[in-house]
Amino acid sequence: MSVAVALVEAGAGDTAAVRAARVAAIAGKYADAVDIEGRFPREAVDAMRAERLLSIQIPADLGGEGASITEIAELCSILGQACAASAMVFAMHQIKLSSLVEHGAGSEWHREFMRRIAEEQLVLASATTEGGIGGNLRNSICAIKVEGDRCFLEKDATVISYGAHADAILITSRSHAEAASSDQALTVFLRDQYTLERTVEWNTLGMRGTCSDGFLFRGEAPAVQILPKPFAEIAAQSMLASSHLLWSGVWYGIAADAVARAQAFVRAAARKSPGTQPPGALRLAEVSSLLQMVKSNVVAGLNVYEEAKADADRLSSMAFAVAMNNVKIASSEMILPIINHAMLICGIMGYKNGTPYSLGRHLRDAHSAQLMISNDRILGNTSTMLLVHKQDTSLLG
Secondary structure, eight states: OOHHHHHHHTTOOSOHHHHHHHHHHHHHHHHHHHHHHTOOOHHHHHHHHHTTOTTTTSOGGGTSOOOOHHHHHHHHHHHHTTOHHHHHHHHHHHHHHHHHHHHSTTOHHHHHHHHHHHHHTOOEEEEOOBTTTBTOTTOOSSBOEEETTEEEEEEEESOOTTGGGOSEEEEEEESSTTSOTTOEEEEEEEGGGEEEEEEEOOOOSSOGGGOOOEEEEEEEEEGGGBOSSOHHHHIIIIIHHHHHHHHHHHHHHHHHHHHHHHHHHHHHHHHHSTTSOOTTHHHHHHHHHHHHHHHHHHHHHHHHHHHHTTOHHHHTSHHHHHHHHHHHHHHHHHHHHHHHHHHHHHTHHHHSSSSTTOOHHHHHHHTTTTTTTTHHHHHHHHHHHHTTSOOOOOTTO
């Protein structure tokens, strides 16, 4: 039973989850082609626009639906069960949107931009990586230049996921030419305000449809498009947490679909031999418990974030950062054993492409999880914080 059919039969109505399930049905239809061709999942993104999911996080008074991070993570999971690349594009768009929603409300330009996103269903991309610093998003080499009411930026962005297909890019830089590398600003550039010169081609093992090419970015825009808050606050209070949580939602979706395929394989085997336990049944029980662990980890992290949102000090605390880092580490490391378990259950039918039980794409996409912000980098940051922060051992949070 498909996600969409299950939700409709449950009487869910035309909720965001049902709309996402309709998108997932389209995404799943093209998932293999997107992967094989390494192309942007345009059919799925067009469906997101049609279902008005790209503005779901924007407050209602600006034309959105005010969806919570928990609701959005659920949509990431639904999409992840159909096409990981489509789900990741949706997640990364929502991560950038969270920066606007949480930190741009005090700026009339950014409020009007959110209205436009809702009206036109614009797609947002992110440019935080840079030649010379790699994936260390809390440092920049390039600097935004402000002259009068205009700003100018040139950046060697080694990765801009779906950059060639975005309607706007939110890009980090040093806040001015004399600023320290960690003194950063985040600026919105609209498609007609920048040029992209491709420098690196995205030809990867998995997540091929995210089209995360590298570009030399050159932009000029009104200076009011620089977000009013320092990027340090934006990263600590919304971006890092939403990244870890929404990415984890995608990864959970990949793992959930792998387990569903394994379960379907075991059930098919059981129908062929009534009265006997089919091979793989015990492994299915084992992998079910592993999947529940991932779900519990993500749900716990979402709860922590929802509770902390009302307190800026808590959002910027070491305890919160450690908790979010741990969610990412655990979910990214657990999905590979789950998919391997599913592969063992399905055997050669899971190893082969083109079967109802094929898991090759799942396995390749899942390998990206430990690399999107590198787990080694995150563990290094966590270990530094744990030198001065006491680990929370309470079950009550």
